[in-house]
Amino acid sequence: MKSTVRLDYQFTVTDCIKATVSDMLTPLEDPTILCDGLTVDFTSQSNSADVFWDFGVPGVNTDTSSLLKPTFTFPGPGAYKVTLYAGTKSPCGDTTEFIFNVSNPVLPEFFWTGQTCFEAQAVDFRPITGFPAGTTYLWEFDSTAAFPTFTQPNPPIQSWSVPGKHYISLSVKVGFCTYTKRDSIEISYLSANVDAGPNQTVSLGEWARLRATGGSDYYWYADDEVEMSSRITANTLARMEEVDTVKFYVRARDEFGCEGLDSTLVFVLNGDAPGPINFFSPNGDGVNDEFDLKSINPDNAYSLVIFNRWGSEVWSVKEYQNDWSGVDYGYNELPDGTYYYILHDQGEVIYKSAITLMRDTDGRP
Template structure:
């Protein structure tokens, strides 16, 4: 707390100690008090005695010199801008309570003569007068921006500001004849700007502080905005059928459309009162050297431009007031021409004449007279001709079309829709007449089965005038003939219009697969069980007179009369077709074998020591294909292997070890017994 405040607090404490005394007002005189007009002045006021009335108000009056009395007519009433009660605590804004207070007032700008002035404070309820203090008042200098050069009244923003065009400058001028100047921008001192004029290059709020050597004064703010017009070009798509936006971003500045339509481009309009815009549309052009340059479009000086020509367009504007120029970004227009062509029938390769009349199973080809790679195509068909609706043909999007009944079942009209990016052209239609095929049907059926070697009479009926049969290994011209070769028979019938229709007949042989069963090896005098399959009826016979239990039984029994007997079975199926098969029966008596131990092994010792582990007959077999059959001493077969040379280790057919002992074997090569012998199996 400073000395003056401590003094006020002590004085207020003394006054409060006489509670109930008469009310009074007093001010503290500050030594050498000096202010400029327009400055803020803080007064120190003490209210003593008792609190003022709640209806009380205060008036601060200032008069030149030292008047004996103050009246409103001969005084300046100073505006009170702020109160603060400093005692008793707490600090607040109370004005009527007993205590010490600060009062802030503004020294009036209406004072025109410097000198000493007296100040007094008057209360209204009750009416009291404080003592008088003295203050030296100095008249502040005039501070204002008196002129602006290079700018204009900025009506474009709708606010009270001044403007200049982007890229230009303007100059502010202050009142002259003062001792000092300091320019401010947006409330911040501008370093080095201490002249009575200022060159402005940026938007901002500008003011100047002027000094007369004693007092300074800040001018009113002047708002200055750089005006940079924006010339945007938009398109007006209403009513356009072919317009396509080509941009990939959010800014539309690239459009395509067909030459049959006109596109409206529109520039910006000035919405602010008192403003206007001048327009000039521009377009890129190319000189004789291929260089691009921009030229104005003659007569195109309105806000809108209507065009059906491709190119790069710009809009040049001048904004008034101010005359600020601007040019829009490029606006690209791509205008396509109509793909003007028609369709015609064209010949197939090798065809000499072209016709729009085809058979049901034939086709003709339509194509454009002129085509270009940039065009896209869609073929359409109207069926029935003259009364149906036009529909797109799926997947037919080239400049050619193969017309057949795969599209529609009869005569129809065809046309082609051609797109050139933005232009669409529909050709004239062509009528394709479809002639019915002749009827044709094979007899007696579509498929026939024969026994091998048989034949069957086949024929054809229908509306054809001639017939041609083709089949495996031959052909026949006529309606009927005998077929005896298995396979597919195709008959082609041709009518008076030259249209050909086809039918097929499949002739196949019944398959009989006779099976006489596997060959057998038996002891002499044994009864052999035969087992035939593959048909309905069977008959057995042999290459030598042989006994059969029942030769018509597929499972007949027989007793062979020689070492090798060939048995034949004839098999008949349910359709009367037959087949034959053979099997051999070998008789073998192990007791009659005379082993030849000089060249053939007679003992094997399958113990894995690498010596005599397997029965090796490679010297006997050599390069021939021989089968090995091993029998036990009772004649039962225990092992058999086709194409044997070596490898039997005394095991059964299933791989189980046979008991030690003597076994008998046959080596059969090309159905002839090459060797008979005995082999002893010994496992050490």
């Protein structure tokens, strides 16, 4: 016996007057969207603002976005199937997919070797990162460089016409992508560690003994007319024939060809005048009550810093008036004992020594 079963179906037919089309920008249209490595800027080209992205990371359900132009960073290199749904709230929605092959970003690096002092500069730049065949290079230096630009992997030995900080960039183009690394280099002037020796005090008519270290090819000169036994040796003598403070300079070259400059002061005292004192007694008796440094600070132009025997600063002043009376910052009398002082001109040490403070005395050590 043959039986008949009747099944009824209901269909909803929607009249899509305007069809929704899902479309995205892909590397086929713009290869540069993969130039940032694992981070990709996506663009919906759909004709609907109602979109939903699935970036295709396996085992992850948070790799989504509803933005028209989302940015997404993939967890690692690989091929990811990216799906774009357009018109998600419409029965006339559409879907498109594309495989994005992402890779780690290219980070160009470079290093340099050689001398960076201005007098003997010769700097050799080399890229560190290896790049595939067909990569193009662009080195860019500033306009004061011997070679402002260069388009090969290894530029010639570089130098600059002025000292100071100079900027360097290396741009490499791999396929459709350009990557740039920027850095700076300091070309120093007179940076060799030349030492003109300590400041000294001599009597009028004596010879000052000048001793320089730290280089070769020395040349001495002064800020005043002074007779010198030699200007081109490390050690020389200078005859001091006027009561004055004379600044001597020495310029020299080190083993690498870098030059340096240093200076030292010679205080010239009248034969009858005392040098810097090493004792004073601020007890109000009118004798030796103030720390008098007129012999080396005649114009009251230098700054003075006082330290106690443990190295703690107890007093300081700019443009010292040769009138310290043995007090601290609160004008409290400091105890008797030995103190240490530095006389300086904007950080440059003019003179440093010890001074004994003793109040219970007749003003004489």
